[in-house]
Amino acid sequence: MTKIGIIGCGKIANSHINALLQMSDVKISAVCDVNKARCDEFAKKADATPYTSYEKMLDTEDLQLAIICLPPAFHLECTELCALKGVNVFVEKPMAITTNDCEKMIDICNKNGVMLWVGHMQRYSPENWIAKELIDSGKYGKLLAISEVRTCAYPGPASPAWLMDRKISGGGIMYNFGAHTLDMVKYLSGSKVVEAESSISFSNWDSEDAASGFLKLQNGVAVTFNLMGRCNVNRYEIVLYLSDGEIRIKPRKSIVACGRDGVFAKIPNGADNEYNWQYLQLRDVMDSLKSGVAKVDGEYGLEVIRSIEKLYSSSGRNQTEKEKKI
Ligand SMILES: NC(=O)c1ccc[n+]([C@@H]2O[C@H](COP(=O)([O-])OP(=O)(O)OC[C@H]3O[C@@H](n4cnc5c(N)ncnc54)[C@H](O)[C@@H]3O)[C@@H](O)[C@H]2O)c1
CATH class of the missing domain: 3.30.360.10 (Dihydrodipicolinate Reductase; domain 2)
Incomplete structure (x- = not known):
C-alpha cells in the first residue's frame, strides 16, 4: 500500500483525491492546508489525518509520496523539505516560478534519492x-x-x-x-x-x-x-x-x-x-514508483x-x- 500525503487542499487536490480514491493499492494517509476548515473537509473525504503544517505532517507520517498542490511559488520550499525527509514528490505544474528554482528542485531530489514528477498531464x-x-x-x-x-x-x-x-x-x-x-x-x-x-x-x-x-x-x-x-x-x-x-x-x-x-x-x-486523465496520470506515477523511471520528470518540467x-x-x-x- 503506497502511503500518500496531499499538500494544499484546493481545486486540483480535489481531482487528485477523486482519482486516488479509485485505486486499491494506495492510501491517502494525510492532507495538509493552512486553511483548517478546508483541510478538515478534505481529510474527511479522504479518510486521512489533517495537518495545517506540512513540516509536521512530514515529521509525523511515514509517506512514500507527497502530492504538492500549492501555488507555484511554494513548490521549491515544499519539494526541498519532502526530499530531505526522503519522500518522493509529485508537484503540480507549472513546476516552479523560475528555472533556477526548478534546477534546485531537481538537484535536491537527486541528492536525496527521491523521485520527482511534474503534473504535466497533456499525454493523459x-x-x-x-x-x-x-x-x-x-x-x-x-x-x-x-x-x-x-x-x-x-x-x-x-x-x-x-x-x-x-x-x-x-x-x-x-x-x-x-x-x-x-x-x-x-x-x-x-x-x-x-x-x-x-x-x-x-x-x-x-x-x-x-x-x-x-x-x-x-x-x-x-x-x-x-x-x-x-x-x-x-x-x-x-x-x-x-x-x-x-x-x-x-x-x-x-x-x-x-x-x-x-x-x-x-x-x-x-x-x-x-x-479520466487524472486517474491515468496518477496510475502512471504509482507504476513508476515501482519501476523507478518517471515519464514526466523534473527535467521535463524545467524545459517547459x-x-x-x-x-x-x-x-x-x-x-x-x-x-x-x-
Ligand atoms: N494540472 C492542471 O490542469 C491544474 C489545474 C489547476 C491547478 N493546477 C496547479 O495546481 C497548483 C494548485 O492550484 P489550485 O488551483 O489547486 O490552487 P488553490 O488555490 O485552489 O489551492 C491551493 C491550496 O494551497 C493552500 N496553501 C497555500 N499555502 C500553503 C502552505 N504553506 N501550506 C499548506 N497549504 C497551503 C491554500 O490554502 C489552498 O487551499 C498550482 O500549481 C496550479 O497551477 C494544475
Whole structure:
C-alpha cells in the first residue's frame, strides 16, 4: 500500500483525491492546508489525518509520496523539505516560478534519492494520445505545424486570488495555460523548442492576461498560439497540420481528422471511459514508483519553464507594467 500525503487542499487536490480514491493499492494517509476548515473537509473525504503544517505532517507520517498542490511559488520550499525527509514528490505544474528554482528542485531530489514528477498531464488526455498515435502512424503524412487558440475570461470568477500575482504564480496566462501548450506541443511533436517569440499584454494585473507566440521546434515543426484571457467566449482548439491531412482537437470534447480529400471524420475519443486523465496520470506515477523511471520528470518540467522564460524575454516582460499596458 503506497502511503500518500496531499499538500494544499484546493481545486486540483480535489481531482487528485477523486482519482486516488479509485485505486486499491494506495492510501491517502494525510492532507495538509493552512486553511483548517478546508483541510478538515478534505481529510474527511479522504479518510486521512489533517495537518495545517506540512513540516509536521512530514515529521509525523511515514509517506512514500507527497502530492504538492500549492501555488507555484511554494513548490521549491515544499519539494526541498519532502526530499530531505526522503519522500518522493509529485508537484503540480507549472513546476516552479523560475528555472533556477526548478534546477534546485531537481538537484535536491537527486541528492536525496527521491523521485520527482511534474503534473504535466497533456499525454493523459484522450484526444492528445489519439492524435499522437495518428501522427506517429504516418497515416496523414508528416507533422508540419501546430496552432492553438484558447479564449476565455482569465482570471475566471472561480480563480484563486494568487493567480494574477506574479510573485506567487510566476506569471499570467502564458505561465499557467502556456505550460499546458508547451507540454502538449512537446508531447505531440516529440521534439524540443529551439526558438520562442511572444507578445503579451496586461489589463488590470501585474500578470499578462493575453499572450500570442511562435515556437520553432528542433524537428522543424512551427507552432503558433493565442491565449486570450480578455474574451468572454470560451474556445479551446488545437489544429495539427500534416502533409497529407489535418487533425483538429477540442480538448476534453472531440477529435476529428481528414486526409487529402479534406473530409473530416470524427474519431471516437473514449469520452465515456471509466477513468479520466487524472486517474491515468496518477496510475502512471504509482507504476513508476515501482519501476523507478518517471515519464514526466523534473527535467521535463524545467524545459517547459525554460521555454516560457524565453517567451517572456522576447516579449520584454521586464519593462515596467506602465510601458506594457495597451
Ligand atoms: N494540472 C492542471 O490542469 C491544474 C489545474 C489547476 C491547478 N493546477 C496547479 O495546481 C497548483 C494548485 O492550484 P489550485 O488551483 O489547486 O490552487 P488553490 O488555490 O485552489 O489551492 C491551493 C491550496 O494551497 C493552500 N496553501 C497555500 N499555502 C500553503 C502552505 N504553506 N501550506 C499548506 N497549504 C497551503 C491554500 O490554502 C489552498 O487551499 C498550482 O500549481 C496550479 O497551477 C494544475
